[in-house]
Amino acid sequence: MDTRIIFHQSVDELKKALLRMGGLVEESISKAVESLSSLDEGLAREIVAKDDVIDELMLGVEESCLRLIALQQPMASDLRLIGMALKIATDLERIGDHAVDIAKITIRLSGEELIKPLEDIPRMALLVKNMLHESLLAFTEGDIHRAAALAEKDDEVDKLYSILMTEIIGLMSQDLIRNRQLSHLMFVAHYLERVADHATNIGEGVIYMVTGKRKDLNI
Amino acid sequence: MDTRIIFHQSVDELKKALLRMGGLVEESISKAVESLSSLDEGLAREIVAKDDVIDELMLGVEESCLRLIALQQPMASDLRLIGMALKIATDLERIGDHAVDIAKITIRLSGEELIKPLEDIPRMALLVKNMLHESLLAFTEGDIHRAAALAEKDDEVDKLYSILMTEIIGLMSQDLIRNRQLSHLMFVAHYLERVADHATNIGEGVIYMVTGKRKDLNI
Numbered sequence: 001m002d003t004r005i006i007f008h009q010s011v012d013e014l015k016k017a018l019l020r021m022g023g024l025v026e027e028s029i030s031k032a033v034e035s036l037s038s039l040d041e042g043l044a045r046e047i048v049a050k051d052d053v054i055d056e057l058m059l060g061v062e063e064s065c066l067r068l069i070a071l072q073q074p075m076a077s078d079l080r081l082i083g084m085a086l087k088i089a090t091d092l093e094r095i096g097d098h099a100v101d102i103a104k105i106t107i108r109l110s111g112e113e114l115i116k117p118l119e120d121i122p123r124m125a126l127l128v129k130n131m132l133h134e135s136l137l138a139f140t141e142g143d144i145h146r147a148a149a150l151a152e153k154d155d156e157v158d159k160l161y162s163i164l165m166t167e168i169i170g171l172m173s174q175d176l177i178r179n180r181q182l183s184h185l186m187f188v189a190h191y192l193e194r195v196a197d198h199a200t201n202i203g204e205g206v207i208y209m210v211t212g213k214r215k216d217l218n219i
Numbered sequence: 220m221d222t223r224i225i226f227h228q229s230v231d232e233l234k235k236a237l238l239r240m241g242g243l244v245e246e247s248i249s250k251a252v253e254s255l256s257s258l259d260e261g262l263a264r265e266i267v268a269k270d271d272v273i274d275e276l277m278l279g280v281e282e283s284c285l286r287l288i289a290l291q292q293p294m295a296s297d298l299r300l301i302g303m304a305l306k307i308a309t310d311l312e313r314i315g316d317h318a319v320d321i322a323k324i325t326i327r328l329s330g331e332e333l334i335k336p337l338e339d340i341p342r343m344a345l346l347v348k349n350m351l352h353e354s355l356l357a358f359t360e361g362d363i364h365r366a367a368a369l370a371e372k373d374d375e376v377d378k379l380y381s382i383l384m385t386e387i388i389g390l391m392s393q394d395l396i397r398n399r400q401l402s403h404l405m406f407v408a409h410y411l412e413r414v415a416d417h418a419t420n421i422g423e424g425v426i427y428m429v430t431g432k433r434k435d436l437n438i
Contacts, residue, residue: 059433066302069288083285090309165402172391172398179391183384186402187409214278 007072014064014085015140018092021057022136025092026129028054028099029195033125035106036188037118044106047099054096061089077212084209088139091198095132098191105184115171115181120164121188127157128195135202144210150203157196164189226291233283233304234359237311240276241355244311245348247273247318248414252344254325255407256337263325266318273315280308296431303428307358310417314351317410324403334390334400339383340407346376347414354421363429369422376415383408 028047035043065086068074074082131153138147168186172179208214247266254262284305287293293301350372357366387405391398427433 062302066288066298069285070292070294070298073289073292075289079285079289083281086305087309090306169398169402170395172393174392176389179388183388183402183405186405190406190409 003072007068007074007078010064010068010072011078011081014061014068014082017057017061017064018085018088019136019140021054021061021089021092022132024050024054024057025096025099026132028096029102029125029129029132029192032099032102032106033118033122033188033192035103036109037114037122039106039110039112039114041107041110044103044110047103048107051096051100054093058089058093062086065089077209080209080212084139084205087205088136088202091202095195095198098195101191102188105188109181109184112177112181115178118185120160120167121185121192124157124160124164124189124192127153127160128192128199131157131196131199135199135206138203138206139209142206142210144207147203147206147210150200154196154200157193161189161193222291226287226293226297229283229287229291230297230300233280233287233301236276236280236283237304237307238355238359240273240280240308240311241351243269243273243276244315244318245351247315248321248344248348248351248411251318251321251325252337252341252407252411254322255328256333256341258325258329258331258333260326260329263322263329266322267326270315270319273312277308277312281305284308296428299428299431303358303424306424307355307421310421314414314417317414320410321407324407328400328403331396331400334397337404339379339386340404340411343376343379343383343408343411346372346379347411347418350376350415350418354418354425357422357425358428361425361429363426366422366425366429369419373415373419376412380408380412 028050031043032047034040035047065082069079069082072078131150134146134153135150137143138150165186168182168189171182204214247269250262251266253259254266284301288298288301291297350369353365353372354369356362357369384405387401387408390401423433
């Protein structure tokens, strides 16, 4: 068979594997925040356990990428595409880790009562989940407009994050238990903000992949 | 010239580039914590500016790795080595980002006075800088004992981190300005702890690179 055809089939499989990994990671983020909202320890433990599956998928994607480069010796834009797939796999794995970070906070807080019902954190989670989804579509479709829109959405997340942090800091008191919970919530907000950064990174990478130019670096 | 010789020369250059990048990143972490201890905004801005150099080095390493794989089609342990170099470049770049995160906190706090002189944070910084150094040596020498020792050092860092967090949470009060500073210090401790995790990741990767076995995953 023509090596171009084999290459394109392999790239399609790679994209599918990344979308599957992305789906799992999106689910982990949703469920992690859900577990926190309801302080559901069981759900949190499920997320921690499922992280191995995400790690396994990452190793598979990495191996496929390295093998594809070694066997097909792709040049220019093809090489950029595979380099990008490698980076996305790393970003997704890190996002999965942040879901686990949040789930572990649920486990630590379980048994306590939340100082107040969570509102902004679930809202932030929805936004970042949407960004993640968009970033993967931008990659699979090579859509630079979709990719560029992520930076704006990231600004929105950053604003929400900043509001949330100020609110949490204002709720601190002399009460150790209360402060402990609030500091955990602070980190949850931080992890979600980092997820948005990862999605934005993927967006910047897609622009480079498609255009061959890096807009984010002064080099 | 023999392709093996070319390959080994390229690998040596790759290692040198990673060590150079590692040296810069170690320096950034030291200086970031130094800037925080003395609330030296000028030093903090230097670190932020220098991050572009680290990013540039990362792109160079990545390109060399992908090109090396495409041109030399390495198999088994050689492919693992290059895959590892790629991962280390990403880890180093993230560590550089954490130095910037810390420097930005210095910039935010400049003009204030520190609630108390920093002690545990500089101590933690020394430990993680040492871990980072050891992780890179483990890679360049393929030294699995050095690599395995990193997990123990990481436990030490985790303990110090936990002590620090409890202390910071205990210092919280009704005072907004004070809480703002304390929450920033909380994140500094968190970033340093993450640096130690990156060094530990590098260690685990080196063990896989040398032995071909993954000890950290149940797969």
